[in-house]
Amino acid sequence: MEKLKMHTPNLTKDNVASIRALFPGCVTEARGEDGSVKLAVDFDQLRQELSDSLVEGPQERYQLNWPGKREALLTANAPIAKTLRPCREESVDFDNTQNLFIEGDNLDALKLIQETYLGKVKLIYIDPPYNTGKDFIYRDNFTESKSVFEHASGERDEEGGRLVSNPESHGRFHTDWLNMMFPRLMVAKRLLSDEGLIAISIDDAEQASLRRMCDQVFGEQNFVAQLVWEKGRKNDAKFFSVGHEYLLVYARELTTLRSRNEIWREEKPGAREIWDEFLRLKDAHGDDHAGIEAELSNWYSELPKGHPSKKWARYKRVDEHGPWRDRDISWPGGDGPRYDVLHPTTKKPCAVPERGWIYSSPDEMQRQIKLGLVEFRVDHTEPPFRKAHIRPITEEAADEDDGNEVDSEDQADDVELATQVRGSYFYKQSQVAVKYLRNLMGAKVFNNPKDHDELTRLIKYMTPREKNGIIVDFFAGSGSTGDAVLRANAAYGTNHRYILVQLPENLEVALASTTGAAKKTVQAAITLLKKLGRPLVLSEVSKERLRRAGQAILVESTQASWMREVGFRVLKIDSSNMADVYYSPDALDKANIDLFVDNIKPDRSAEDLLFQVMLDWGVDLALPITNQTIQSKEVLFVDSDALIACFDSSGGIDEAFVKELATKKPLRVVFRDAGFKNSAVKINVEQIFKLLSPTTDVKCI
16 A cells, blocks of 8 residues: 655655656766765756757856855755644634635745645735844754855855955845745745736845845746835935835736736725715715716715815716716727717717727617717717726626616625726825734734735735635735735635645744834734633734734624635644654664554544644645544544544454445545554555545555
């Protein structure tokens, strides 16, 4: 019976296999450092295959390079023998939730989940350390010592002497940050679906480096936009007030988005308030459009300066479909089509605009007239004009309105209103998010949290067709992305899921290394966690924020199609459940290997084992799990029949038990190697399933 590998994939090995598929003659057998024979790439032969396309040696090329880049790439591809252990007591609605909160190093987390969520993630948003000199950054084990760095960067020669009198210490500063980000982005890319997107917050310190790095990782052709987020002016600045950040947006495959004719739009700010006021006036005036228009004009004029609806005061005319404004009906640029359009009263052809009609044919013009989207003037001496409604009118909407009035259902919050494309610059004062989080948590427990409302807006804008997408943030921080996903679901009736990753950074250590206002914030977080009886680590702040945000959203007005899901499963990164002998059996004396009956660490539970099996098999970590007792043995069921697991180690698994599990006809089944009654039962397991459930994948650990 085949054993599960119980470690993350070796992507270097997979890459060699891909090269072998393309160029079979370039992959040969070679003896490794340990003496074993394995497949290896013959680079001399590969150079011959690609002789017209090689760039090597001192030949100039355009690229971003830094000391440690190769090691960072190796780290991204290298397998790890770790696992995710479930923590029910820290979770919210563990058995039913679709959301995941992973506690641990985010590179490990990305590697662990990459097979499960390969090509399944719609949106990744991250707010990594900005490398301002005060940030904590991840120190992966490939990060070089100072002496090695100085050699690689050219600051020292082979004898150890300095090549420059005053080496640029800032170089290492950038290098450490690049070495942290590069492998994480490489692995994160694998999670994105073909229409997936990644958005990264950054400031001037590393914006240029990040842009070039993303061009390498995602492809320059997949760059979507670089947004500027203005957060406020600093009047104490000596030169310019730099109060903005950037948001870099890349697509996994921009051509895929274009082939789907995907268009991003958002509701015009203030449009909802205009629609609500129209509905109020309609209740008061019925079909008296003139009366509604008069009061709507007064409403616009009384709005305070800066109110978002005031910008759209041109929507002051009213018909059976709601408020509207006039639009030009002529062909853009000139030389448009010319044909007769009869005036409904005079029955004579209307004057044709100088640039021609905007509609290419008389049939299309008549269709627009039938929809009520063309307004004729008093007579035919002037061209008519188009109507643009605050609620865009389609043929379906016109049919629903029966051509004369707004349906009562149009008072629901999900009415589609006028939209606009987002610009690459937007303003949102940073203190709004600070005040929200302070009120939610009872104290200021996090510095510079991202604005959850802006992230909610971003999620809605970038996922126009997605209703059940997976959204990932592997620099979770205070948990703003999780909060935003919940709010987007509640506001727009979607059911997106989130996967958040946060390192359990020790707050007491952070307290010792901070000063001023930042120190007070860390102390407030420690005080809160002590009061709650929780470990003094940053990830606990994130989880508590998600608990409180979820409960707050449940009492607000929400869309009926939202499933009111605010829970999350906590999974913690730990060493593998398997003992070393599982991975290195060849290190043991062959004559004595059978003495090692059990290869699982003694402190691991059945659920611990189950989640590592789910990772190995690529089974969704959010699927429901139930526990049943069959023939006095604990059996775990994942999503009914997606996976059945029995980790009984008593040696009591016999053929009768195996046959009963086979009648469940699961997609997958796994047993503990030490659980079988004897070797004969173990040998017969696959045959039993082939007979009773031939499609079941059978493995053991």
